[in-house]
Amino acid sequence: MALPLSYNWRNLFVRKTTTLLTCLVIATVVGVFTWLVGFAGALNRSLSYANDAHKLIVLKQGATSETNSAILPEDYNKLSQVQDVAVNPKTGEPLRSPEMIVQVSLPRRRDNGTTFANVAVRGVTDAAFGVHRNVKLLGKGFSSGSMEVIVGEQAAKQFGGVQIGDTINLGYSGNRGYKVVGYFSANGGPMETEIWGPLTTLMNSYNRNMYSSVNVLLNDKADPDKVAKFVQGPSVDLNAQTEPAYWYDQSKNIRIYLGIVGGLVSIMCVAAIFAIANTMYATVAGRTREFAMLRTIGFSKNQILLSVVIEAVFLALLGGAMGCIACEAWLVLAGNTKDMFGATTFTTMAFEIKLTPYMVVGALLLVAGVAVLGALPPAVRASRVHVIDALREP
Amino acid sequence: MTIAYVMMQNLRRNRTRTALTIIAFALPMAIFVAAISLVVALIEINAISARELRLGVHHKTTLVNPLPEGTRRKIEALDPGGKRLTAVCGMRWFGGKIPNESGTIQSLAADADTFPRVYSDAELTPAEIEAWNRDRAAAVVGAGVAETYGSKYSGWKPGGRVVLKSTVPPYLELEFHIVKVMQAKGQANVFYFRRDYLTESFKTAGIDSPDCNIFWVKCNDAASLAALQREIDQTFANSPNETKSEDENTFRAGFTQALGNLPGLMRAMAIVVVVIIALVAGNTMMMSFRERTRELAVFKAIGFQSWRIFFVVLTESLLLALLGALIGIVPTTLFLLSFPIRRMGYLPISALTVSPWAVVISVVIALIVGFAAGLWPAYQALRLKTVDALRRVG
Numbered sequence: 001m002a003l004p005l006s007y008n009w010r011n012l013f014v015r016k017t018t019t020l021l022t023c024l025v026i027a028t029v030v031g032v033f034t035w036l037v038g039f040a041g042a043l044n045r046s047l048s049y050a051n052d053a054h055k056l057i058v059l060k061q062g063a064t065s066e067t068n069s070a071i072l073p074e075d076y077n078k079l080s081q082v083q084d085v086a087v088n089p090k091t092g093e094p095l096r097s098p099e100m101i102v103q104v105s106l107p108r109r110r111d112n113g114t115t116f117a118n119v120a121v122r123g124v125t126d127a128a129f130g131v132h133r134n135v136k137l138l139g140k141g142f143s144s145g146s147m148e149v150i151v152g153e154q155a156a157k158q159f160g161g162v163q164i165g166d167t168i169n170l171g172y173s174g175n176r177g178y179k180v181v182g183y184f185s186a187n188g189g190p191m192e193t194e195i196w197g198p199l200t201t202l203m204n205s206y207n208r209n210m211y212s213s214v215n216v217l218l219n220d221k222a223d224p225d226k227v228a229k230f231v232q233g234p235s236v237d238l239n240a241q242t243e244p245a246y247w248y249d250q251s252k253n254i255r256i257y258l259g260i261v262g263g264l265v266s267i268m269c270v271a272a273i274f275a276i277a278n279t280m281y282a283t284v285a286g287r288t289r290e291f292a293m294l295r296t297i298g299f300s301k302n303q304i305l306l307s308v309v310i311e312a313v314f315l316a317l318l319g320g321a322m323g324c325i326a327c328e329a330w331l332v333l334a335g336n337t338k339d340m341f342g343a344t345t346f347t348t349m350a351f352e353i354k355l356t357p358y359m360v361v362g363a364l365l366l367v368a369g370v371a372v373l374g375a376l377p378p379a380v381r382a383s384r385v386h387v388i389d390a391l392r393e394p
Numbered sequence: 395m396t397i398a399y400v401m402m403q404n405l406r407r408n409r410t411r412t413a414l415t416i417i418a419f420a421l422p423m424a425i426f427v428a429a430i431s432l433v434v435a436l437i438e439i440n441a442i443s444a445r446e447l448r449l450g451v452h453h454k455t456t457l458v459n460p461l462p463e464g465t466r467r468k469i470e471a472l473d474p475g476g477k478r479l480t481a482v483c484g485m486r487w488f489g490g491k492i493p494n495e496s497g498t499i500q501s502l503a504a505d506a507d508t509f510p511r512v513y514s515d516a517e518l519t520p521a522e523i524e525a526w527n528r529d530r531a532a533a534v535v536g537a538g539v540a541e542t543y544g545s546k547y548s549g550w551k552p553g554g555r556v557v558l559k560s561t562v563p564p565y566l567e568l569e570f571h572i573v574k575v576m577q578a579k580g581q582a583n584v585f586y587f588r589r590d591y592l593t594e595s596f597k598t599a600g601i602d603s604p605d606c607n608i609f610w611v612k613c614n615d616a617a618s619l620a621a622l623q624r625e626i627d628q629t630f631a632n633s634p635n636e637t638k639s640e641d642e643n644t645f646r647a648g649f650t651q652a653l654g655n656l657p658g659l660m661r662a663m664a665i666v667v668v669v670i671i672a673l674v675a676g677n678t679m680m681m682s683f684r685e686r687t688r689e690l691a692v693f694k695a696i697g698f699q700s701w702r703i704f705f706v707v708l709t710e711s712l713l714l715a716l717l718g719a720l721i722g723i724v725p726t727t728l729f730l731l732s733f734p735i736r737r738m739g740y741l742p743i744s745a746l747t748v749s750p751w752a753v754v755i756s757v758v759i760a761l762i763v764g765f766a767a768g769l770w771p772a773y774q775a776l777r778l779k780t781v782d783a784l785r786r787v788g
Binding site: 017021022024025029032060062063064067068102103104105115116117170171172174175210253254257260261264268270271272274277278281282285341344 | 408410414417418421422424428429453454455458489560561562563634635636638647648651653654663666667673674676678681685
């Protein structure tokens, strides 16, 4: 028979102050940790929906993103040589989408418009809705040739002045009013932080005769890398990347950011190991006689070792649960919206930090692991109690 | 037997606990010093920028929308006597990178005549100003850029020649002659060259585009800056080119926010860390006090005054905190100083060096935490009823 769990549970409340202080240390670490995991998760979720390996993003050679790329109409025409392009089943047209990216500065809603974010405005033709397979209209679309735009769900959520009925000022001189007529979703991908409008009207408003990029959807049989090589070759001479590769480059800075925060959080986790070890050593030292007594009535060394470790895991789970609750409360109270520039897009990617059940379970598992590491040395000491000497102690 | 001896014996008695506490204290402290360094560095840079009294004027829609060259004349006309503004410097984004390297250098073309006056923090000497005026291809570069590329390429020093290829249309490749490496902290990762050189090169490429992205207005005093900020935006309101004027710190804060608000995160981390170390230290002091209640009573019984006991307990806590702080701070400081992080990317990370202030703040915080953690147990020791404590068992 193992030691009953209630023995451990009730032991935690014998030293209330110590238990509470240790729990708070763990809660703080777990709170920060879950926030970080939530952030990384939100980013990965967003990028995983921009992961169509059969979509090629074609840019001018030398450009680093759609924002600073300029494709002349004659460059665009050269793309007709590209094989293996998917076709629109209804019209039979190849799914090649010329697009123009400009930007508009919008107030962030989370600080009531004190700060502004650069949001991408994408001029598109009908082809775009075939090429970007994850984009779905929610309600009404814009009519081509009109001064109308539709707004990505996430942009509508996080930025001001882009709700249905609002007018956004766009154009070379920022004096052409475009009316917001609808929303669209991109399955959570980065395009949800964009505003889409009719290509030709937008090009007129910006006095442009060039596209920014061309997005091409390849058919299922195509080898995207081979097609990209062809586009880069002498006959077309443009830069082509698959969508996952493009977003991998553009999220480089965010990954560095996450790396820095992750490094700091792991240092805190190590500190938590020491804090738990400290508490468990004190607990064990105060209970030497108790352990000796348990040994006398027949519990084995290993049972006592296990019991101490279980007690630490209880302690850690208690703190971990507090941390997860604190993190969720923080997200609810302080807001869970976050947006960051892509590496060279000069436009922002907005996401919502959310705690999923998996993340909570992961955090609790981690903290349980931390507790095991911290509790093992004191547990070993407890199990090696010298029975006779300990019982004789005053 | 001196008091100091008693304290040292106390720390030595439970070596495991002392060691665990110090490590659990040192690790968060290491994070604290790094986080606070970034915050301090940014405050320093902001203070320098605030002294420079520069007002940035850009297009209201976004920074990318260009403003015509003539904007400069209109701004200057607001103060013909030069009582409120010293000079106006128009700038255009070039976004150059070294061919075959991945990182884009923050490179801008600046009005040659006014640059030295508007950017007095570049600290150009009269001889360097003469070189800048004489040579159309002249450029000044921040120490961070010069260090990063200087180890790999020749030319990144005064008198050297470097080639940059623009990442914005029409992707010009230009050669520059470096006349100065700027040491100013806020200018570590920037590259400025003459705008007439860029306009000329555009013309050679068949493009007539003398527009600017931003105009920096150097003001004579803070009141003029505030007044000009209002007047400039009023002047251009309802014109085809509406402007938005911001002082340099606000302008930079916009970018910091867009890049994920690392300083804000670091401030939050610093607070979290202080909470953790306070809990760790408090826990340890509570534990050691509890175990030593009888001993302290014995001290009192043999004639130690209560205030001495108070002093012993409090000093022990301070000593622990100081040891933990030193073990945390020293390695981090050495690490950050030997691998200058300013080679990485943009502000504010590029500004990260450990200033003496950051170290002082960290030590002071550690001492405050040590003091606070020791206060309650010390107070209890002060109030200790000798007879009761001696009678207590275990």
